[in-house]
Amino acid sequence: MASKKNEQGERQVLDWLTAQQPAMVALLETLVNTDSGSYDKAGVDAVGAHIRNFLRGYGIATDVTPDVRFGDAIVARIEQTEGPASNRPILLMGHRDTVFPKGEPQRRPFKIEDGKAYGPGVADMKAGLVMNCFVLAAMKQFGGAPAPVTGLFTGDEEIGSPFSRKVIEQHASGARAVFNSEPGRPGDGVVTGRKGGMFMRFEIAGKAAHSGANFEVGISAINELAHKTLALNALTDLKRGITLNVGVVSGGQTVNTVAPWAKGEVDLRFITRADRDETMAKVEAIMAKSYVPGTTAKLEITGDFLPLVENADGKALYDHYAAGMRDIGGDPKPLFTGGCADSGFAQATGAPTICAVGPIGGRVHSPDEYLEIDSLVPRAQALALAIMRLPVEGQMK
Ligand SMILES: [Zn+2]
Numbered sequence: 001m002a003s004k005k006n007e008q009g010e011r012q013v014l015d016w017l018t019a020q021q022p023a024m025v026a027l028l029e030t031l032v033n034t035d036s037g038s039y040d041k042a043g044v045d046a047v048g049a050h051i052r053n054f055l056r057g058y059g060i061a062t063d064v065t066p067d068v069r070f071g072d073a074i075v076a077r078i079e080q081t082e083g084p085a086s087n088r089p090i091l092l093m094g095h096r097d098t099v100f101p102k103g104e105p106q107r108r109p110f111k112i113e114d115g116k117a118y119g120p121g122v123a124d125m126k127a128g129l130v131m132n133c134f135v136l137a138a139m140k141q142f143g144g145a146p147a148p149v150t151g152l153f154t155g156d157e158e159i160g161s162p163f164s165r166k167v168i169e170q171h172a173s174g175a176r177a178v179f180n181s182e183p184g185r186p187g188d189g190v191v192t193g194r195k196g197g198m199f200m201r202f203e204i205a206g207k208a209a210h211s212g213a214n215f216e217v218g219i220s221a222i223n224e225l226a227h228k229t230l231a232l233n234a235l236t237d238l239k240r241g242i243t244l245n246v247g248v249v250s251g252g253q254t255v256n257t258v259a260p261w262a263k264g265e266v267d268l269r270f271i272t273r274a275d276r277d278e279t280m281a282k283v284e285a286i287m288a289k290s291y292v293p294g295t296t297a298k299l300e301i302t303g304d305f306l307p308l309v310e311n312a313d314g315k316a317l318y319d320h321y322a323a324g325m326r327d328i329g330g331d332p333k334p335l336f337t338g339g340c341a342d343s344g345f346a347q348a349t350g351a352p353t354i355c356a357v358g359p360i361g362g363r364v365h366s367p368d369e370y371l372e373i374d375s376l377v378p379r380a381q382a383l384a385l386a387i388m389r390l391p392v393e394g395q396m397k
Pocket residue numbers: 095124125157182183
């Protein structure tokens with residue numbers, strides 16, 4: 001438990017965060033109304049500019065790692081003020097991109113109804129960005145963190161972090177704790193485990209022929225796609241949490257042509273790296289095999305998300321975080337989800353990692369996405385307590 005001095009410091013931070021609720025909502029409105037689909041670099045960077053502005057107002061400098069295609073990565077760092085020197089930072093993560101098409105905030109701007117906020121990305125995860133900003137501001141003003149605190153704001157998570165992955169790995173590597181502020185789940189849920197995922201595209205080449213005059217000369221890519229689809233489906237093993245979904249297919253030329261081409265997209269989900277490797281070997285074998293003689297296929301990986309594995313480090317970090325949340329009246333629960341996030345990349349570097357510590361929301365990636373306004377302050381407080389109460393280096397139980 002905290003000492004008297006620490007208790008006073010904690011009280012100061014908790015009270016300040018409570019008083020910031022209107023400012024949190026105002027920043028959230030600004031971020032939601034700034035259009036930032038993953039492929040809209042200018043928009044994602046505009047959200048970044050608002051964040052940098054906010055942090056600058058509290059004397060927090062930011063570094064930018066630029067990218068030409070996707071949103072730049074922004075890094076803020078609060079130096080350690082308490083306890084024995086430690087260079088292993090605490091990392092707070094969040095992504096600025098959304099899944100929505102350009103113009104969505106104009107069509108569907110930020111609004112509040114019955115204690116819930118609505119708008120594109122309001123929960124996933126602009127509220128998490130706001131929370132991280134205010135927690136960084138609190139640490140900067142009042143101190144109390146037993147290690148440097150790094151805030152990482154990336155811009156391409158919804159498409160698998162093609163650019164940011166290496167920046168995440170760089171900052172997570174050696175971090176003593178990583179908190180990813182994806183939306184918290186209704187009922188104080190925090191995510192301690194996530195599946196990993198692979199997005200793939202496959203293309204099959206056959207041979208065109210007139211389906212009446214020269215049927216036997218043709219080689220049907222569509223028939224091959226049907227065989228491959230069934231073979232991929234057969235790899236699903238629900239007990240082990242392995243699923244394969246052929247979610248998109250297309251192919252063929254005309255109704256009276258034997259199909260010269262066909263293509264499909266597959267989403268593979270898994271819980272462990274071993275399951276991923278084993279299943280991928282089988283997927284590759286299915287692609288290499290010609291069920292219809294004469295067809296060929298090629299496979300392209302378009303997304304590669306690592307799982308958040310439920311390990312001892314993650315459990316210890318969750319228990320630590322949950323204890324603070326209980327102290328402010330919360331009732332936290334650890335959850336496992338099939339959805340992927342950047343926390344998998346962070347954990348794979350060896351850092352203790354938990355996810356969905358952001359403000360609570362739901363129906364993400366849909367027009368009904370909402371954020372529970374009343375969760376902004378307690379979630380920020382729980383995160384601040386988790387940071388301030390991290391034990392002295394090396395003594396994490
Ligand atoms: Zn997200």
